Amino acid sequence: MGYFVNVEQGVNLYVEDINPSASKTIVFLHGWPLSHEQFEYQYDVLPSMGYRCIGIDWRGFGKSDKPMSGYNYDRLADDIHAVVRALQLSNFTLIGHSTGGAIAIRYTARHNGYGVSKLVLIDAAAPTGFSQENANNLLTETLNDRPKMMQGVTDTFFFQYISIPFSNWFNGLGLQAAGWSTAAIINTLRDEKLDADLPKITVPTLIVHGVHDKVIPFEQAQILNQTIKNSHLVPFHYSGHGLFWEEREKFNELVKQFVG
Numbered sequence: 001m002g003y004f005v006n007v008e009q010g011v012n013l014y015v016e017d018i019n020p021s022a023s024k025t026i027v028f029l030h031g032w033p034l035s036h037e038q039f040e041y042q043y044d045v046l047p048s049m050g051y052r053c054i055g056i057d058w059r060g061f062g063k064s065d066k067p068m069s070g071y072n073y074d075r076l077a078d079d080i081h082a083v084v085r086a087l088q089l090s091n092f093t094l095i096g097h098s099t100g101g102a103i104a105i106r107y108t109a110r111h112n113g114y115g116v117s118k119l120v121l122i123d124a125a126a127p128t129g130f131s132q133e134n135a136n137n138l139l140t141e142t143l144n145d146r147p148k149m150m151q152g153v154t155d156t157f158f159f160q161y162i163s164i165p166f167s168n169w170f171n172g173l174g175l176q177a178a179g180w181s182t183a184a185i186i187n188t189l190r191d192e193k194l195d196a197d198l199p200k201i202t203v204p205t206l207i208v209h210g211v212h213d214k215v216i217p218f219e220q221a222q223i224l225n226q227t228i229k230n231s232h233l234v235p236f237h238y239s240g241h242g243l244f245w246e247e248r249e250k251f252n253e254l255v256k257q258f259v260g
């Protein structure tokens with residue numbers, strides 16, 4: 001079922017809550033510039049395995065409200081904290097993809113892992129995000145031809161073949177966002193760093209990353225693995241930036257084993 005949670009005055013986030021009566025909870029944070037719907041191929045499987053799956057659209061993206069401000073890691077992490085408190089979640093596994101992985105890292109460090117028992121980082125945009133050159137190119141396209149920018153993101157996202165209908169669906173997820181929020185996150189990915197957050201993470205952490213990732217290089221996963229205590233890195237050899245779909249059976253089984 002879907003509903004909205006108020007995170008600050010005038011800002012409500014959309015939450016998809018599947019199998020809420022289950023005893024074990026997984027919270028999903030999508031990547032830029034997508035929505036909770038990117039995890040469709042997890043929601044199809046994990047709830048039937050007995051898990052409660054909660055997908056949150058960040059402010060500015062998906063079905064959530066789209067204010068003009070609040071697109072830094074601190075505020076985005078505080079938004080997640082507000083949802084966790086409102087739903088009274090505890091002992092849950094937090095999964096973040098790409099920029100969602102960066103938000104998950106900031107949430108865990110800034111809020112002392114509030115409610116989090118385990119952390120999963122998928123192709124995380126950490127400790128750094130976009131280079132200045134890449135960010136500036138994306139920013140220019142976003143502000144002048146956002147559909148073309150989104151098509152370019154899709155074209156570099158996957159290592160494996162995707163059909164035209166799948167590409168169209170994926171593009172549509174990105175275009176649900178507002179132009180201003182899409183641009184603001186590009187600046188965040190360019191300007192904010194997460195190096196100081198990593199030593200603060202103490203929960204068991206699973207790091208998964210596509211070896212052929214053209215968006216966030218695999219080397220960054222190795223840095224995370226070296227810096228985060230109690231972490232384990234699993235390479236995905238047949239994936240780019242979209243292993244949650246490209247090797248979904250392997251990923252879903254790994255999540256099942258990790259969450260327990």
